[in-house]
Amino acid sequence: MAEDRITQTPHTTVIERRGSNAGLVIGLAVLVVVCIAAYFLFAGTSSEVSKNNAISSAAKSVESTADKAGAAIDKNN
Helix, strand or coil, X not given: CCCCCCCCCCCCCCCCCCCCCHHHHHHHHHHHHHHHHHHHHHHHHHHHHHHHXXXXXXXXXXXXXXXXXXXXXXXXX
């Protein structure tokens, strides 16, 4: 009778774990929020510049009118 030879080999199970890409989604959301905040910040800054330019223009107009009034008063004296 021949002897039966039984060889037991262990099986290795490989489990690959992958991330759910939540970090990528959160990173993109933060980037979008930063871009929107920067847009409104720069839009507000340009609004302030426009307002300052308008005030400067009005002040120059008042100065010009005052100079004309002063010249007219000097001319009549």
